[in-house]
Amino acid sequence: MQVREVLGRSDYALISELIPEGARVLDLGCGDGSLLEWLKANKKVEARGVELKRELVQQAISRGVTVYQGDLENSLKEYPDGAFDYVILSQTLQELRQPLQVLQEILRIGRYAIVAFPNFGHWRVRLSHLFSGGAPRTKLFPYGWHDSPNVHFLTIEDFEESTRDQRWTVEKRMFLSGHTRGTAMPNLMAEVAVYLLRR
Amino acid sequence: MTTETQFARFDSLPLDSGETLRDLQVAYETYGRLNESRTNAILVLHAFTGDAHAAGIDHDGKPGWWDNMIGPGKAFDTERHFIICTNVLGGCRGTTGPSSDEPGAGRPYGLRFPGITISDMVRLQKLLVDHLGIPRLLAVSGGSMGGMQALEWAVAYPESVEACIPIASTARHSAQQIAFNETGRQAIMMDPDFAGGDYYGGKLPARGLSVARMVGHITYMSDESMREKFGRRLRNREEFSYAFEVDFEVESYLRYRGSQFVGRFDANSYLYITKAMDYFDLSADAPSLAASLERATSRFLVISFTSDWLYPSYQSQEIVNALRSRNHDVTYCELSSNYGHDAFLVDVGEQTEIVKGFLGRCQREFRGGVACK
Known part of the structure; x- marks a missing residue:
């Protein structure tokens, strides 16, 4: 069974491809735990999650997922070095106050980081801004300027630059446009980017 | 269901104080049925003034102190689990305590009863669990002082505890x-x-x-x-x-x-x-709380409540962080309630859901005697 058919998210499909059988996995911002539940059932991973929202934490527990209720920017320091094989940060990077510090922590506690984020450089975002003159509003960035959870607006170019600055190794980069994978000119054409990083 | 308090007797119990209690009685109740493989037993641990009557209705028509959590289809599901609850050592509801007759003295102990600790209480519970023929409990759980006992179980008898659920509790009493x-x-x-x-x-x-x-x-x-x-x-x-x-x-x-x-x-x-309770400090014999929890091999579910100022959430988080720092399997949730410390007894809707989900997994993934983190 394909993960996308179960969970309806293409980034989850890519993430699950990256994770081998039996890995130790931490999902930051794990929501209702559905990805971890899927990984447990299909990849026999040792699954842990961190989630801030109480209702989601309760749903994750009901799914039999080990989850810690806490703010992920402050809850990583407790984990020992190398505690996990893979640490997932999916669609959350743009909401973090200190994204680089969080990524550094992730690469301390995990051998690999899997980072998925919406690309602010996508052509629809650019056109929306160009023609409306207002903050871009697209399917991927549906919020008004005042109610967006996003505090950083990064593009694939920006992220590439940070990986070079931080001297992280990019093991794999994958791009999505809708449910279609792999695009030429990703910074213009990709809606979502998924990176596999290590220190 | 009408419940019956039962009694077991034990010859002696060595105490942390160095003294030994002789000729002890333990009051306990059980609900549900022990399965053949003996893997569905849950020990429920009462808070300060509780007793062995945790569920059902007793002969006086009184419901148990956690009747909303224990029963068919409830968090501790008597159709799936075998629940044991026992009055603590030092109590006054059927288990040996200061109001019991001192052997050979012809009068109650009174203040001649030796000082006791949470680990003394747990040591006596272990005798009972052995007596009932249960090699490994599916879970130990309780609120407040019951949570302290649950933690003590996980550290003192790791091989006997699959899952530990301390609720609105602490690893040590604060000055307040x-x-x-x-x-x-x-x-x-x-x-x-x-x-x-x-x-x-x-x-x-x-x-x-x-x-x-x-x-x-x-x-x-x-x-x-x-x-x-x-x-x-x-x-x-x-x-x-x-x-x-x-x-x-x-x-x-x-x-x-x-x-x-x-x-x-x-x-x-x-x-x-x-x-x-005041003497209780899980970290007393180790360099840190994390080090003292090192021995534990259980999965943990730690629950606290937003309005509980007697056992505030930071105390639960202290336990959780110590466990996370050693990479234990620990789930933590701070539930929203206005009921203060009483929440674990009276505001049990969400508590029921998460205990159920957690126990379901622990039962599916029961590891028998295998110790792992």
Whole structure:
């Protein structure tokens, strides 16, 4: 069974491809735990999650997922070095106050980081801004300027630059446009980017 | 279901103080049925003034103290699990305590009862669990002092505990918690009827014990729940008495709870059990809390409540962080409730859901004697 058919998210499909059988996995911002539940059932991973929202934490527990209720920017320091094989940060990077510090922590506690984020450089975002003159509003960035959870607006170019600055190794980069994978000119054409990083 | 309290007897129990208690009795109740592989047993641990009667209705028509959590389809599901609850060592509801007769002395122990600890209580529970023929408990769980016992179980007998669920609890009493307990103890001991603890058969130190209970009750509620329940409402009157009569609803409530308590609880047990809680410090014999939890191999579910100021969430988080720092399997959730410390007893809707989900997984993934993190 394909993960996308179960969970309806293409980034989850890519993430699950990256994770081998039996890995130790931490999902930051794990929501209702559905990805971890899927990984447990299909990849026999040792699954842990961190989630801030109480209702989601309760749903994750009901799914039999080990989850810690806490703010992920402050809850990583407790984990020992190398505690996990893979640490997932999916669609959350743009909401973090200190994204680089969080990524550094992730690469301390995990051998690999899997980072998925919406690309602010996508052509629809650019056109929306160009023609409306207002903050871009697209399917991927549906919020008004005042109610967006996003505090950083990064593009694939920006992220590439940070990986070079931080001297992280990019093991794999994958791009999505809708449910279609792999695009030429990703910074213009990709809606979502998924990176596999290590220190 | 009508429940029956049962009793087991044990020859002796070595205590942390160095003394040994002889000829002990343990009161316990069980609900549900032990499966053939003996892998569905859950030990439920009561808080300070609880007893073995955790669920169902007893012969006096009284429901158990966690009846909303234990039963068919409930969090601790008697159709799937075998639930055991036992009165603690030092208690006054059927298990040996200061009101029990001292062997050979022809009178109750009173203050001649040796000082006890949470780990002494757990050591006695282990004798009972062995006596019932259960090699490994699916879970140990309790709120408040029950949570301390659950933690102690996970550290003292890791091979016997699959899952540990401490609720609204702590790994050690804070100065504030000790202070409230000491206030209660002083109220009891300053009552002239206390008579050095030898009040049995005479007048009980009822005033001291009821004041102690009044203080306790305040700490179990929250500012918000007291405002909702009583506000500043007057009790059966339109105007103030301008004397020291009962003016406010809340005064009437506390006095009622205090006097009612005297009929069901022994003052000496109050002293011994509160001291045991104050002595409790899971990290006492190790360099850190994390180091002391190193031995534990259980999965943990830790729950706290937003309005609980007696056992605040930071104390639960301390346990959780210590466990996370050693990469233990620990789930943590702070539930939203206005009921203060009492929430684990009265506001059990969400608590039920997460305990159910967690236990379901622990049962599916029961690891038998295999120790792993």
